[in-house]
Amino acid sequence: MVTQTAHDRRFFVGTDIGGTFTDLVVLEDGAPPRLFKSPTTLPDRSGGVLAALELAAEAYGLELSEFTRRIDHFAHGTTAATNALIERKGAPTALLTTRGFADTLLIQRSMTSWVGLGAATGHYSRRRNPEPIVPRAGIVEVTERVDSAGREVVPIDLTEVRAALVEMRDGDTEVGALAVSLLWSFVNPAHERALAELIKQEWPTAYVTLSHQVAPVIGEYERTATTVINSYLGPVIRDYVNLLQTRLREAGFTGELSIMDSGGGVMRAGDAAARAASMLTSGPAGGVLASVALARRLGHRNVITSDMGGTSFDVGLIVNGEPLVERTSEVGNYHLALPRIKVQAIGAGGGSIAWVDEVGALVVGPESAGSVPGPACYGRGGERPTVTDADVVLGIIDPDHFLGGRMKLDRPAAEEAIRRYVAEPLGMSVTDAAAGIRQVADNQMADLLRKVTVEQGHDPRDFVIYAYGGAGPTHAYAYADAAGIGTLVVPPTATVHSAFGTVISDRYRAVQTTDPQRTPPGADDPAAHLDSDRIAATFATLIDRCHADLDRDSRATFTRIVYLKFRRQTQELPVVVPEGRLDGQVARRLVDDFLASYERIYGAGTALRSAGLELLTLRVEGRVRLTELAAAAPRRGGTLAAAVLGQRSVHFPETGLVPATVYRGESVGPGLSLPGPAVLEFAGTTVVVGPRQQADVDDDANLVITAREDS
Structure with a gap:
């Protein structure tokens, strides 16, 4: 390997925008990854990316323009598509479909009211039909018919379609996107192509998706839903990616931007608008792919990936060395004919709000405080208690060391929020209320782990669990133990693991x-x-x-x-x-x-x-393959004693408040071993080692947490 000078250093950058924080990782040939986090900025999420880039440039001692000029590859994962679909903020869309099949999208194979019910709501009584992506008035029936063998049965009537398009284009509607899904187009796409040519003539500014291009498979509902959602999200993703590219160019970036595809890699930014529906689990897919690479390096065949951020808890499976991929997926109560890396999520994150319901039960999530106003301890106007507030009150998170000390937390504000909204309504102490919040959240996450293993025919004892995200390493010791999983791995990239996955992906x-x-x-x-x-x-x-x-x-x-x-x-x-x-x-x-x-x-x-x-x-x-980098040399040297920051009282469910040793995480290098109870404070996350556990650091700086032999 040739040693680089300061004048020819080249960087590979990955980013992932979450609901609370924007993560960024920088790779350099022969050097360990460097990790950065910045609060997510709303509504313009590109602001958080630029803020994280500025932190990185400062860490490398470079001006922002000089740093970005040296980036060879920039990969990006985002929840922009998911947010637009869930919040129904896509482009107004019309659907052109075969006469007699106008209700296909509305009927949804009679599955509409319970799609995703178990994971999303948990209560049968809360079932409901989703808000239609396309209202019935926006569905245009086209006189045409091709049979299952691809033979034309009824010629397409372009005259009536032209009249409908002109009326829609010149009318009071705000339609700007069109979805074309004819019954047997995946066998013979001639009629869809004719419609595309007609639209180009009559409405050249409309965004158009053709079903035979985005989902050429049998199943008229799934294919239609995929086509409609792609058109619904396409203009949003186009504008989002264009804005991000503009901001990056203004900052000095001259390379090519790649966007994470939910299916298992990255695509060119220029392809993102045409494939918008394939970005619906863009961020979580990056974390699973990073875990696949790590599992191959460590020799783990079966892995549960667990990503706990500020808003959600995302879980994926790696079985026999490969991530599970589902051929169809469920997003926003619709079925899509787009294979994607299978990730299941619940609303359990550091920002999940705790509250007492009408029958006096403690509930955590799915509503999140996000980054604005955020948990009460953020001091940004949030008043309601969250999981992060509970972690602060229980001594798990040090208010003076959050984000490496860059962001001070307000413990009294956390205590007051928990007292007002949980402790007093339930007649308990603030500490017990905080412990209850944490235990409810941990049990919800353990339930999801059992759901993706036991309910799918897998024995969780056959798996290792990887914990990442800003809050994953903080809670993993509890939810892994509750799910019966004996080995827990926290990678050195844990706090930005999904961003790391984007930059190393093909x-x-x-x-x-x-x-x-x-x-x-x-x-x-x-x-x-x-x-x-x-x-x-x-x-x-x-x-x-x-x-x-x-x-x-x-x-x-x-x-x-x-x-x-x-x-x-x-x-x-x-x-x-x-x-x-x-x-x-x-x-x-x-x-x-x-x-x-x-x-x-x-x-x-x-x-x-x-x-x-x-x-x-x-x-x-x-x-x-896009990124080829030499592995970083292992960090050697140092003693466990040199990494000790002190002790503080930490609350564990099995022991209550007990003294725990606190370590500077970055100083605990390969070859070291430490017993629990312990807390390792990193710049972007806090790792908790339970009272009956021990942590060993392997040659690649992964923390491997297992049960102590004497426990």
């Missing part, structure tokens, strides 16, 4: 299509009834499309995936196709892999082997 593109094949019931050799040549030809077409989207980059690698299910079932399972020629022998291996996967999830003996199989969806994922 450029990513996935394409898929529906090409149905079925095997007869009772067949001794189902694979013999699959047309391997036809599957191979479809994959060749998909790979060519994917490679084109990746600019024909010679470094691109491709993964082929088929989705199989038993006949007449609804749930498909993904099976990766091995490299090489796809023939009958490979097809048999795919069937065997599907059966093994099915029984692993649903139990031994559950595979309906005589039912016959269905293959509907074929998918190709393409990747191009």
Whole structure:
């Protein structure tokens, strides 16, 4: 490795904007990552990114313009798409669909009132239909029909569509985005292309999404919902990305901006507006991808990723070294035909507000105080108690050391908020009320951990848990223990782990299509009834499309995936196709892999082997490696005694208030081991080691927390 001079230093930067803080990580060849946090700025979130960049430039002793000029790669994860959908702040959108199918989006397969009910509300009585993305009056029926084989049955009537477009364009509506979703367009897109050409002539300023481009798969509701939401979010993402790029250019950045894709990598910023719906879990996906890289380095096959920030608690799974990916997803009470890294979330974060309901029960979240006004201890006008306020009162967070001392917290304000809203209504002390707030939050998070493991056929004892986010390492000792998970890892990038994932991720593109094949019931050799040549030809077409989207980059690698299910079932399972020629022998291996996967999830003996199989969806994922950096040399030297800051009383559920040793986290280097109870204070987070635990620091500075042998 060639040592860089001050004049040729080059940086790789990743950012992630959360509801409370904006995270930024800077990578440099042969150096450890450097981490920065700044409060998220609303409504212009780019302000928080620039503030974090200024902190980084100052840390490197450079002017902002000089620092940004040296950035070779800038990757960005954001909740902008999610926020716009949940808050219904997208662009007014109209839908053009096949005559007779105008109510497809409104009916939602009769699933609308309970989509995501368990995770989002927890109460059956709170079920409700979502606010329509497109009102019934904004749905235009198009006279046309193509059958399932792609044959034109009814020619498209462009005259009536032109009249509807002109009326909409010149009328009182504020429509600025159009979604086109015709019934069998993924088989034959000719009619959708004709509509696109007509729209270009009559309404060139409208943002347009065609269903055969964004979701060319069977399932008219899911495809229509995906198309509509992409158009609804497209103008918002376009404006957001353009503003961020402008602010970065003004700051001196001259490179290319990449945006995190929910499916498993980054895309060019210029592609973001056209693929807006694929950004709906942009931020959490970065944390899972960073965890995949860490798991491979540490040799962990099964990992639960847990990200606790200021607003939410996000959980993902890595099984057999790969992140779980769902082919369809649920966002904002709609089903989308877009595969994404599977992340489940609840409203449990440091800013989650605690309150006493009408029956006298203590409730924490899902409402969050966010960054403005924030928890009461922030001193920014917030009066209601939060999880962070409880952590301050319980001695877990030092008010003088928050964000490395850059932000002082107000403990009396936290105590007053808890006294007024929780302690007095429940007739208990402020300390007990704070402990109750923390325990309710921890139990809610443990419940989610059990939901993603036990309910999906996994034994949590087979997993290691990775904890990150600003509050994850603070609460992980409790929620991991409650879920029965014995090993907890806090990476050195924990406080900005999702941002770290964006900058180390590959450029990513996935394409898929529906090409149905079925095997007869009772067949001794189902694979013999699959047309391997036809599957191979479809994959060749998909790979060519994917490679084109990746600019024909010679470094691109491709993964082929088929989705199989038993006949007449609804749930498909993904099976990766091995490299090489796809023939009958490979097809048999795919069937065997599907059966093994099915029984692993649903139990031994559950595979309906005589039912016959269905293959509907074929998918190709393409990747191009963007960031190649030499690993940083391990930090060596130092003693545990030198890292001690002192002791303070900390409240633990199992012991009450007890003395805990407090360490400067950055000074606890590889090879050191420390017993609990202990608190490690880092610039961006606080790590808690429970009374019955110990923490060991490995060669890469990961904190590995396990039960003490004497506990």
